[in-house]
Amino acid sequence: MIYEFNKLPGIGPKTSEKFVYFLLNQPREEIDNFVRALNDLKEQIQVCTTCYNFSEKTPCVICGDPKRDKTVLCVVSESGDQAAIEKTGQFTGLYHILGGAINQIEGVGPEQLKIKELIGRIAANGIKEVILATNPDMEGETTAIYIAKQLESAEVKVTRLARGLPTGADLEYADEMTLTDALKGRREV
Amino acid sequence: MIYEFNKLPGIGPKTSEKFVYFLLNQPREEIDNFVRALNDLKEQIQVCTTCYNFSEKTPCVICGDPKRDKTVLCVVSESGDQAAIEKTGQFTGLYHILGGAINQIEGVGPEQLKIKELIGRIAANGIKEVILATNPDMEGETTAIYIAKQLESAEVKVTRLARGLPTGADLEYADEMTLTDALKGRREV
Numbered sequence: 001m002i003y004e005f006n007k008l009p010g011i012g013p014k015t016s017e018k019f020v021y022f023l024l025n026q027p028r029e030e031i032d033n034f035v036r037a038l039n040d041l042k043e044q045i046q047v048c049t050t051c052y053n054f055s056e057k058t059p060c061v062i063c064g065d066p067k068r069d070k071t072v073l074c075v076v077s078e079s080g081d082q083a084a085i086e087k088t089g090q091f092t093g094l095y096h097i098l099g100g101a102i103n104q105i106e107g108v109g110p111e112q113l114k115i116k117e118l119i120g121r122i123a124a125n126g127i128k129e130v131i132l133a134t135n136p137d138m139e140g141e142t143t144a145i146y147i148a149k150q151l152e153s154a155e156v157k158v159t160r161l162a163r164g165l166p167t168g169a170d171l172e173y174a175d176e177m178t179l180t181d182a183l184k185g186r187r188e189v
Numbered sequence: 190m191i192y193e194f195n196k197l198p199g200i201g202p203k204t205s206e207k208f209v210y211f212l213l214n215q216p217r218e219e220i221d222n223f224v225r226a227l228n229d230l231k232e233q234i235q236v237c238t239t240c241y242n243f244s245e246k247t248p249c250v251i252c253g254d255p256k257r258d259k260t261v262l263c264v265v266s267e268s269g270d271q272a273a274i275e276k277t278g279q280f281t282g283l284y285h286i287l288g289g290a291i292n293q294i295e296g297v298g299p300e301q302l303k304i305k306e307l308i309g310r311i312a313a314n315g316i317k318e319v320i321l322a323t324n325p326d327m328e329g330e331t332t333a334i335y336i337a338k339q340l341e342s343a344e345v346k347v348t349r350l351a352r353g354l355p356t357g358a359d360l361e362y363a364d365e366m367t368l369t370d371a372l373k374g375r376r377e378v
Contacts, residue, residue: 080361088369131375136354148378162374164351165325166358167366172269177356180277185351186320187374189337 050121052097052114054079062086062095069093071128075118075147077101077135085133093129096121101139102146108139110146118147122156129157136163239310241286241303243268251275251284258282260317264307264336266290266324274322282320285310290328291335299335307336311345318346325352 001023005016023031047053048060055061062068072093076082082095098113122130132147134140148158163181165174174182190212194205212220236242237249244250251257261282265271271284287302311319321336323329337347352370354363363371 076360078361084361084363084368085372088365088372090369090372131372132378133360135358135360137357137359144378158378159375160378161360161368161371162351162353162376163356164353164370164374166355167352167364167370168326169324169355170326171265171322171324171350172267172273174273175356176277179273179350180279181353181356182350183274183277183279183320185353185374185376186348187351189321189333189347189349 051095052099052117053082053095067092071126072131073118073122073127073129074131074133076133077140077143081133081135093131098134098143101134101143103139103142110143113143115147115150119150119154122151122154127156129159131159131161133161136161240284241288241306242271242284256281260315261320262307262311262316262318263320263322265322266329266332270322270324282318287323287332290323290332292328292331299332302332304336304339308339308343311340311343316345318348320348320350322350325350 001020002013002016005011005019006013008016011019023034044056045054046056046058048055048058048063050059050063053060053062057064069092072091073096074082074085074091074093075096075098076085077098077100079097082097085091085095096114096118098115098118100108100113102108102110102113118130121127130147130151132144134143144160151158162185163178164185165171165178165182169178171179190209191202191205194200194208195202197205200208212223233245234243235245235247237244237247237252239248239252242249242251246253258281261280262285263271263274263280263282264285264287265274266287266289268286271286274280274284285303285307287304287307289297289302291297291299291302307319310316319336319340321333323332333349340347351374352367353374354360354367354371358367360368
């Protein structure tokens with residue numbers, strides 16, 4: 001069991017051991033709940049065949065919601081990014097989860113991501129705007145540039161999340177790249 | 190001496206003591222250098238009468254540089270913010286240092302800042318754009334809004350640094366406000 005916990009991201013042998021001792025001190029039914037949740041995970045959670053997010057059904061709750069704006073598509077790398085954007089309550093369109101980002105060092109190319117599926121989705125549906133919401137790091141940028149190129153001939157507006165100062169930042173300690181972005185992207189008030 | 194060091198920001202009695210023991214182990218000439226630097230500080234460093242930044246002369250090197258763009262003014266709270274923007278090498282205009290930000294809790298009002306001087310500077314010179322580069326926090330926002338209101342009738346473009354995701358950020362861990370700004374400020378690629 002220590003060995004199994006140890007495989008989880010960010011969990012070392014010490015924490016893993018702590019988990020095991022914790023479980024040993026729990027009543028049998030607690031362990032049963034844990035086992036049930038683990039089994040349900042693979043049985044009940046599937047991948048939405050439209051947006052490729054994890055979901056209990058397909059199409060997922062968002063793709064199947066008639067109130068969502070079907071003309072705007074927000075493209076993210078991972079489910080966690082989708083969850084973060086959804087939590088803001090500011091986005092009413094649909095999502096597309098790529099399943100990662102282009103990473104030459106780790107050997108992740110465009111063909112391993114749901115990019116072909118994205119292009120197909122855009123071509124087939126009346127999508128007017130595609131927001132490339134990949135992370136503002138090297139892999140995310142590479143992925144965004146790659147997708148933008150693929151969409152050059154498509155009749156769709158392609159946007160990227162704003163770069164600049166995060167809320168609560170201190171100019172004095174902001175990195176030069178962020179400050180440069182903040183300067184270049186300044187807006188009239 | 191321990192008492193004096195203790196007054197410096199972020200320096201407690203322990204560190205202060207460490208400094209004193211360090212100095213006690215230095216040769217006499219090292220102490221003399223320290224004394225000289227301290228004396229020079231107040232004698233040689235003055236405040237530029239144009240931008241209110243610390244400088245060895247007035248007008249300061251930037252205000253006196255004929256190559257700087259005299260039509261754009263970047264308004265910051267502190268000298269450290271000015272230094273951070275200058276380090277990006279992306280800004281070629283002039284600065285205006287307010288000397289703080291409006292903070293009701295600490296009793297800092299507009300009259301304690303160089304706002305009147307800023308308005309005067311804008312009226313007197315051919316300034317076309319004022320970049321309100323105060324911090325993206327409550328005090329900085331309050332200050333920016335206050336100044337923007339004062340400039341409403343002035344024939345000058347008023348801008349604010351871009352808000353959004355900083356370089357290298359991870360969407361999944363970005364705060365909701367920053368993500369909302371990034372979404373709202375998205376730009377076409």
